[in-house]
Amino acid sequence: xxxVTSCEGDMEIVDQGKYVRYTPEQIEALxxxxxxxxxxxxxxRQQLIRECPILSNIEPKQIKVWFQNRRxxxxxxxxxxxxxxxxxxxxxxxxxLMEENDRLQKQVSQLVYENGYFRKQTQNAALPTTNxxxxxxxxxxxxxxxxxxxPRDASPAGFVNFxxxxx
Amino acid sequence: xxxVTSCEGDMEIVDQGKYVRYTPEQIEALxxxxxxxxxxxxxxRQQLIRECPILSNIEPKQIKVWFQNRRxxxxxxxxxxxxxxxxxxxxxxxxxLMEENDRLQKQVSQLVYENGYFRKQTQNAALPTTNxxxxxxxxxxxxxxxxxxxPRDASPAGFVNFxxxxx
DNA sequence: TCCTAATTAGCCGTAACAAG
DNA sequence: CTTGTTACGGCTAATTAGGA
Numbered sequence: 022x023x024x025v026t027s028c029e030g031d032m033e034i035v036d037q038g039k040y041v042r043y044t045p046e047q048i049e050a051l052x053x054x055x056x057x058x059x060x061x062x063x064x065x066r067q068q069l070i071r072e073c074p075i076l077s078n079i080e081p082k083q084i085k086v087w088f089q090n091r092r093x094x095x096x097x098x099x100x101x102x103x104x105x106x107x108x109x110x111x112x113x114x115x116x117x118l119m120e121e122n123d124r125l126q127k128q129v130s131q132l133v134y135e136n137g138y139f140r141k142q143t144q145n146a147a148l149p150t151t152n153x154x155x156x157x158x159x160x161x162x163x164x165x166x167x168x169x170x171x172p173r174d175a176s177p178a179g180f181v182n183f184x185x186x187x188x
Numbered sequence: 189x190x191x192v193t194s195c196e197g198d199m200e201i202v203d204q205g206k207y208v209r210y211t212p213e214q215i216e217a218l219x220x221x222x223x224x225x226x227x228x229x230x231x232x233r234q235q236l237i238r239e240c241p242i243l244s245n246i247e248p249k250q251i252k253v254w255f256q257n258r259r260x261x262x263x264x265x266x267x268x269x270x271x272x273x274x275x276x277x278x279x280x281x282x283x284x285l286m287e288e289n290d291r292l293q294k295q296v297s298q299l300v301y302e303n304g305y306f307r308k309q310t311q312n313a314a315l316p317t318t319n320x321x322x323x324x325x326x327x328x329x330x331x332x333x334x335x336x337x338x339p340r341d342a343s344p345a346g347f348v349n350f351x352x353x354x355x
Numbered sequence: 356t357c358c359t360a361a362t363t364a365g366c367c368g369t370a371a372c373a374a375g
Numbered sequence: 376c377t378t379g380t381t382a383c384g385g386c387t388a389a390t391t392a393g394g395a
Contacts, residue, residue: 040370040383060376086371093377094369104271111278118285125292132299139306207372207381230364253382256365261380263366356395363390373380 043079043087050075051084055091210246210254217242218251222258 043051050073054061061069066084070076076084210218217240221228228236233251237243243251 042370042384083370087369089376090369090371093379096377101268101271104268104275108271108274108278111275111282115278115282115285118282118289122285122289122292125289125296128296129292129299132296132303136299136303136306139303139309142306142309209373209380227365250382252364257381260366358395359393361390361392363388365386365388367386368384370383371381373378375376375378 044075046075047079051087051091055088059088059092059095061088211242213242214246218254218258222255226255226259226262228255 054069054073058065063081063085066088067081070079070081070084079087221236221240225232230248230252233248233255237246237248237251246254
C-alpha cells in the first residue's frame with residue numbers, strides 16, 4: 022500500500038517500500054560493471070558499492086538481484102538474437118541454393134538438348150560404330166534415366182509451395 | 189513493510205503487502221477465463237471476481253495485471269515457437285535443396301561426359317558435317333560455357349563453409 | 356469544426372521475490 | 376545460481392472534454 026503519490030517530483034522515496042527505478046547514471050555504472058564481470062561474488066559486490074558512490078544508496082541485496090536479472094535478460098536476448106541470426110543465414114543459404122538449383126536446371130536442359138543433337142548426329146552419320154549401345158554410355162549406378170524425357174521438369178520431390186516468410 | 193513470513197504454511201496473507209503467489213486453483217481459474225477471453229474489459233473483470241469465489245480475495249487491479257502479464261507471456265512464447273518452426277522449415281528445405289543440388293551436379297557431370305563422348309564420335313566419324321562449328325550448338329544467351337572445364341566444380345559462389353547449427 | 360489538454364488503457368521493461 | 380511470476384514505472388495510442 023502507500024500510494025506514493027505518483028508522477029512528478031523527485032521524491033526521494035527512501036522508504037524502502039519497494040520497486041524503485043534506478044537512475045540512468047546508476048544503470049550506466051551497473052552496466053559497465055556488468056560488462057567487466059557479469060557474475061561478481063558477494064564480496065566483490067560489496068566492493069562495488071563502496072567504490073562507486075553512485076551506487077551507495079542501493080542495498081547489497083538489490084545489487085545482487087540486479088545482476089541476476091541482468092544475466093537473465095542477456096540470456097533471453099542472446100537466444101532470440103541467435104535464432105534470428107540462424108534464420109537469416111538459412112534464408113540466405115536457401116536463396117543461394119535456389120539460384121544454384123535454377124542454374125543447374127538450365128544447364129541440364131541445355132546439355133540434354135545438345136546431347137540429343139549429338140546423338141542424332143552420331144546416329145545419322147556413323148552407323149558403323151563401336152559403341153555397345155545407343156543408350157547411356159556411362160552408368161555410375163545413379164541416374165539411369167532414358168535420356169528422352171528430361172528436357173524439362175527435372176524436379177524430383179515436391180518442394181513447390183514452401184511459403185517461407187522472410188523471417 | 190510486512191515481512192510476510194515466508195515459505196511453508198498456508199498463511200492467508202490477506203494483507204496485500206506485496207508479492208503473493210496465486211494458488212494453483214486460482215491459476216487454473218484464471219487460465220480458464222483467459223482461454224475464454226484473453227482481454228476482458230474492466231467491467232468484465234469485476235464480474236469475474238464476483239462470479240468466481242476462488243478469485244474473490246484478489247483485487248481488481250491484480251486481476252488486471254495478471255491478464256496483462258499473461259498476454260505478455262503468451263506473446264513471447266508464441267514468437268519463440270514461431271521462430272523455431274520457421275527454423276525447422278528452413279532447415280528441412282535446405283536439406284532438400286542440397287540433395288537436389290547434389291543430384292543435379294551428378295546429372296550435369298554425366299551429361300557432360302556423354303556429351304564429350306558424342307562430340308568425339310561426331311568429330312571422328314562425320315567430318316563432312318553441316319554443323320557450323322565444333323563448339324556449342326545452341327546458345328540461348330546463357331551458359332556460354334566452353335564445355336571443357338565443367339567436369340567438376342560447377343559450384344558458382346562460395347557457400348562452402350556454412351557452419352549452420354541444427355537450430 | 357478543429358484543436359489541444361487531460362484522462363484512460365495497454366504494452367514494455369524491469370525490480371523484486373519464490374521455487375527448484 | 377537459474378527460472379518463472381507478481382507488480383510497478385513510464386511510454387504511447389486512443390478517447391474525451393473544453394475553448395478558440
